[in-house]
Amino acid sequence: MTEKERKLKLGSAQIRLETLKMLKWRGYGHLGGAMSIVELLSVLYNEVLKYDPERPDWTDRDYVVLSKGHSGPSLYAALALHGFFDKEWLYTLNEGGTRLPSHPDRLKTPGVDATTGSLGQGTSVAAGLGMALRLEKKASDQRVYLIVGDGELNEGQCWEAFQFLAHQKLHEVIVIIDYNKRQLDGRLEDIISPFDLKGKMESFGFRVLPADGKNENSILEALTEAKQIEDSAVCVLLDTVKAQGVPYYEDKDDSHAPKFDEKARQALDEVIERLEKFVEEGGGQNVDSSR
Amino acid sequence: MWTLADKDGSVEMRKVFVETLDALMKEDSRVIALEADLGGASGFSKLKKTHPEQFINVGIAEANMMGIAAGLSMRGRVPFVHTFAPFAVRRACDQIFLEGAYAGNTINIYGSDPGACAAQNGGTHTTLEDIAIMRAIPTVEVYDPADGVQLRWLIRELAGKKGVHYIRAARKGMPDIYADGSDFQIGKGNLIREGKDVLIVAAGLGLKLSLTAAERLEAEGISAGVIDMFTIAPLDTELLKEQIPGKKLVVTVENHGITNGLGSAAAEVMAEEGYGIRLCRIGSRNQFGQVGSQEYLMKAYGLTVENIVDTVKRHL
Numbered sequence: 001m002t003e004k005e006r007k008l009k010l011g012s013a014q015i016r017l018e019t020l021k022m023l024k025w026r027g028y029g030h031l032g033g034a035m036s037i038v039e040l041l042s043v044l045y046n047e048v049l050k051y052d053p054e055r056p057d058w059t060d061r062d063y064v065v066l067s068k069g070h071s072g073p074s075l076y077a078a079l080a081l082h083g084f085f086d087k088e089w090l091y092t093l094n095e096g097g098t099r100l101p102s103h104p105d106r107l108k109t110p111g112v113d114a115t116t117g118s119l120g121q122g123t124s125v126a127a128g129l130g131m132a133l134r135l136e137k138k139a140s141d142q143r144v145y146l147i148v149g150d151g152e153l154n155e156g157q158c159w160e161a162f163q164f165l166a167h168q169k170l171h172e173v174i175v176i177i178d179y180n181k182r183q184l185d186g187r188l189e190d191i192i193s194p195f196d197l198k199g200k201m202e203s204f205g206f207r208v209l210p211a212d213g214k215n216e217n218s219i220l221e222a223l224t225e226a227k228q229i230e231d232s233a234v235c236v237l238l239d240t241v242k243a244q245g246v247p248y249y250e251d252k253d254d255s256h257a258p259k260f261d262e263k264a265r266q267a268l269d270e271v272i273e274r275l276e277k278f279v280e281e282g283g284g285q286n287v288d289s290s291r
Numbered sequence: 292m293w294t295l296a297d298k299d300g301s302v303e304m305r306k307v308f309v310e311t312l313d314a315l316m317k318e319d320s321r322v323i324a325l326e327a328d329l330g331g332a333s334g335f336s337k338l339k340k341t342h343p344e345q346f347i348n349v350g351i352a353e354a355n356m357m358g359i360a361a362g363l364s365m366r367g368r369v370p371f372v373h374t375f376a377p378f379a380v381r382r383a384c385d386q387i388f389l390e391g392a393y394a395g396n397t398i399n400i401y402g403s404d405p406g407a408c409a410a411q412n413g414g415t416h417t418t419l420e421d422i423a424i425m426r427a428i429p430t431v432e433v434y435d436p437a438d439g440v441q442l443r444w445l446i447r448e449l450a451g452k453k454g455v456h457y458i459r460a461a462r463k464g465m466p467d468i469y470a471d472g473s474d475f476q477i478g479k480g481n482l483i484r485e486g487k488d489v490l491i492v493a494a495g496l497g498l499k500l501s502l503t504a505a506e507r508l509e510a511e512g513i514s515a516g517v518i519d520m521f522t523i524a525p526l527d528t529e530l531l532k533e534q535i536p537g538k539k540l541v542v543t544v545e546n547h548g549i550t551n552g553l554g555s556a557a558a559e560v561m562a563e564e565g566y567g568i569r570l571c572r573i574g575s576r577n578q579f580g581q582v583g584s585q586e587y588l589m590k591a592y593g594l595t596v597e598n599i600v601d602t603v604k605r606h607l
Contacts, residue, residue: 059366107395113365115394118385124355125390128362135323135344136366160355
């Protein structure tokens with residue numbers, strides 16, 4: 001394992017650990033979708049993004065639009081771990097007056113670039129940000145990383161935004177689909193089939209780069225390639241598992257936003273303990289943080 | 292300071308909108324216009340020719356347009372979007388609400404042809420509830436300008452102001468009320484005519500009707516004051532509190548339904564102040580829009596000089 005791989009795996013373990021501790025403290029929360037983007041967030045915040053936690057409004061930063069806003073908790077964990085605010089804030093999640101509401105709010109949380117939660121809407125905001133970057137015509141490699149859920153793609157607005165991105169060849173926006181195969185009420189196939197997601201995005205005019213969303217290297221490779229593309233809209237299709245890294249919930253129907261009973265708390269404790277050990281050891285050679 | 296026009300005339304509101312944006316775009320590269328494939332109807336297509344880098348046609352996708360405008364404003368752009376009024380406030384309501392107002396972004400919205408102005412486009416293209424929806428959203432500003440002079444001033448004023456601003460205005464001609472060069476104040480209505488017996492509060496299409504009605508009433512010995520309340524949110528409550536006490540009747544006139552529009556806004560002030568003065572609201576009542584000429588529809592919604600005069604005489 002290279003030093004970079006170790007750093008990224010350690011980063012994933014830390015985000016997963018802080019998110020699970022926060023959710024367990026809260027007693028409930030959007031666990032499934034928060035877990036399936038943990039490896040992505042680690043790659044983004046450790047390797048890909050340009051940002052400065054001292055200046056969250058820095059105009060030359062890369063933007064992250066978490067359109068699947070219900071995954072806020074793992075974004076908050078990543079932001080706390082990367083210096084945007086104190087980790088203690090995590091233990092105010094959803095409290096009255098908190099700066100960490102269930103769904104991200106750009107006016108409340110340092111490092112949150114877009115207010116999201118009403119699904120589909122982040123796609124258009126990202127398109128606007130990308131268009132603004134294009135119009136500024138700076139010799140800049142600034143990007144907007146738009147994270148969309150696969151269930152979220154039920155929303156028509158996503159496809160309005162996608163056809164705009166494709167028509168404008170707006171490569172300044174990198175669309176990342178968290179293809180975790182589940183939505184709130186069950187499997188995509190049972191609720192609204194996505195059919196061939198890759199083919200669909202391609203037919204909309206996107207270059208589609210599939211990646212293993214459980215593997216940091218694979219994500220990094222895809223994002224690196226995505227950034228090189230300048231002649232079309234681009235989409236990274238992440239193959240993920242809802243609740244990945246928390247075996248107890250990985251194949252459960254109620255992994256979207258569970259309330260934790262005694263059995264679940266024990267299961268979370270086991271994962272937390274394993275992750276703490278992994279983090280303490282500085283990211284071991286032979287341990288996979290997502291398993 | 293505003294003064295009244297000294298002669299009758301009329302100007303196309305869309306022409307004013309496009310000319311003003313064109314001038315603003317020359318002065319400020321941050322100003323950007325967005326269309327949802329109605330550039331031929333609004334005249335915005337002209338901006339594509341004069342300022343190709345400051346014009347975006349998003350296609351027939353109003354919800355997407357609002358989100359894109361919000362995203363553009365996050366990088367300091369000043370977006371002006373156009374679509375027909377119902378396609379803005381009804382179809383893209385949640386996008387205006389969340390990515391505009393709630394998220395603290397800026398969207399200037401030209402919702403064209405509200406109420407009776409939809410005319411031959413008919414009921415599907417009519418909104419008689421746009422003020423109701425927009426004024427219920429915290430921080431959103433709602434304007435119903437009466438003529439081209441007021442609209443020109445308003446666009447320039449709003450270009451320098453952050454937030455969600457909803458301008459409901461006709462595309463076609465509106466009769467001149469104000470003299471060129473007049474200026475106004477956000478949140479300040481204009482007392483155009485003083486009166487002792489009745490106060491008529493109007494905006495937009497209702498204003499000229501109200502001024503004509505006040506003249507007829509005067510001929511019949513009834514003294515009617517007229518306020519132009521083009522700034523519906525923020526509302527000029529101070530002017531209402533100054534003008535209403537002592538009147539025998541208040542009448543509101545709006546190109547809109549009577550539910551949660553200008554009349555409701557006046558009713559809230561009057562009830563909260565405990566004036567105990569009768570209020571008559573003129574506007575459409577529990578009706579959907581329909582097809583017809585603007586004149587036909589104005590009659591259908593009670594927007595005639597005769598109806599204002601009769602209403603005053605019946606209730607005085």
